[in-house]
Amino acid sequence: MTLVTDVAAAVCLLLGAFFSFSAGVGVVRFDNLLSRMHVVAKPQVLGLLLLLAGVALRLQDRGSATMLLLVAIFQLMTSPVAAYMVGRSGLRTRCVDPAVLEIEEDEFPAREAGR
Amino acid sequence: MMLAVGVVATTLLAVGALLAVVRIERGPTMLDRTVAFDVLTTALVGAIAVEAAISRRTESVPILVVLSLVGFIGSVTIARFAAVEPPKNGTAAQRSGPRPGAGAAGGAGPSAPGSVGFAGPNAGSGGSGVEPGPDPADVTGRKEES
Amino acid sequence: MKQPDPAQGPGRRRARRLVTLWPTMVVGALIWVLLWGDLSWANVISGAVLGALVALAFPLPPIGTATTVRIGPLLHLLGRFVGDLVLASFQVAWTAVVPGRAARGGPTPHGALVSVPLRTDSDLFIATTAGLSSLVPGTLVIDLDRPTRTLRLHVLDIAASGGPDAVRDATLDLEARLLRAFAPSAELARVGLAPYTLDKEERR
Known part of the structure; x- marks a missing residue:
């Protein structure tokens, strides 16, 4: 039984670390702000969730597990909000290059007034 | 077995954190640095989590709670107060200047035209900063990528 | 849509605010219990009180919408x-x-x-x-x-x-x-x- 949970924990830890690593790679390799935020919003969240699951499997402790669950919920709730804040302010402060986007709407360049 | 898993996982996390530091150093705008800083914080949380998992330490878990919240608050605060940054290169004519009253917090510091603190990679961007051409692309630093 | 009627007195409005606090109190109690990892009356009550305090100190516009769960x-x-x-x-x-x-x-x-x-x-x-x-x-x-x-x-x-x-x-x-x-x-x-x-x- 311990072996089964340990193997599961090891798989979770390795996959989670890989996703965190890919977040670092994406942040360096992608060449515009909005694409980089995809990396923060998705693989990084799943990576952290997997790492937390690995910790919970390994610790086998109810008090720690609830706290880790809380971290996971926070992460799921806050990560889209953070990405939204950064993206919106990037759009409005024109940190985002319109040339890398296919803009199908018309008002994008004119839309920076009012926050 | 767990030790090997720990070594591999922490190596991956460390490389990811280093790459995030690269982006923090390089990132042309404050928001790029914010995003990279978020990655760095999460890598730190992940490293503490791996350590807690390998050595079965229960007392590291509250640190995870606190750190995961700190990263979020940092990102949102910086994003909230990000201002239109003055361009480092010669494209001032194409861009509207900073709005009055909006440049107090956030982006004004390291990116003022005179300060070259973080502008290192820009210097090697093939002269794109000298040309007055109507290309806003160098604002996002696309040309700096290899 | 659930703006309190301005014709009502401040007492009525405050009472209504207290009634609308209960979801925050439930969430606060839940978070507090999860944080301490221990389901006890002290945790539930202090979490609910903290939730109410936070909601009173930092009031947000209501997003009140009736929900059902399927x-x-x-x-x-x-x-x-x-x-x-x-x-x-x-x-x-x-x-x-x-x-x-x-x-x-x-x-x-x-x-x-x-x-x-x-x-x-x-x-x-x-x-x-x-x-x-x-x-x-x-x-x-x-x-x-x-x-x-x-x-x-x-x-x-x-x-x-x-x-x-x-x-x-x-x-x-x-x-x-x-x-x-x-x-x-x-x-x-x-x-x-x-x-x-x-x-x-x-x-x-």
């Missing part, structure tokens, strides 16, 4: 969400890590901004749809235009996502799953969705 659609929503999160993470991680793309003009695929007009008019459901759509494949919320209920999404790879129309359909499907799980029947009827359709969501 178990079947809720499971559908959760299952699809977990699957989508895993799929999205693998996609983005692969796009970031895979080597050969640098030869073809940089690793970043061509992105796009897509506007998606939502159907629901409830703050709660719009916000939840926005949050969820950041975690499913392809899309990321950039901006939200409340009067026209329009989400502006950034798509990482517009070609791989199948164009703006496919992104719009996927987001509307997500909204439909969410509404089926939580929206009251009147709201569902208003936006023209049948309550229980678990297979293919119909498009409007």
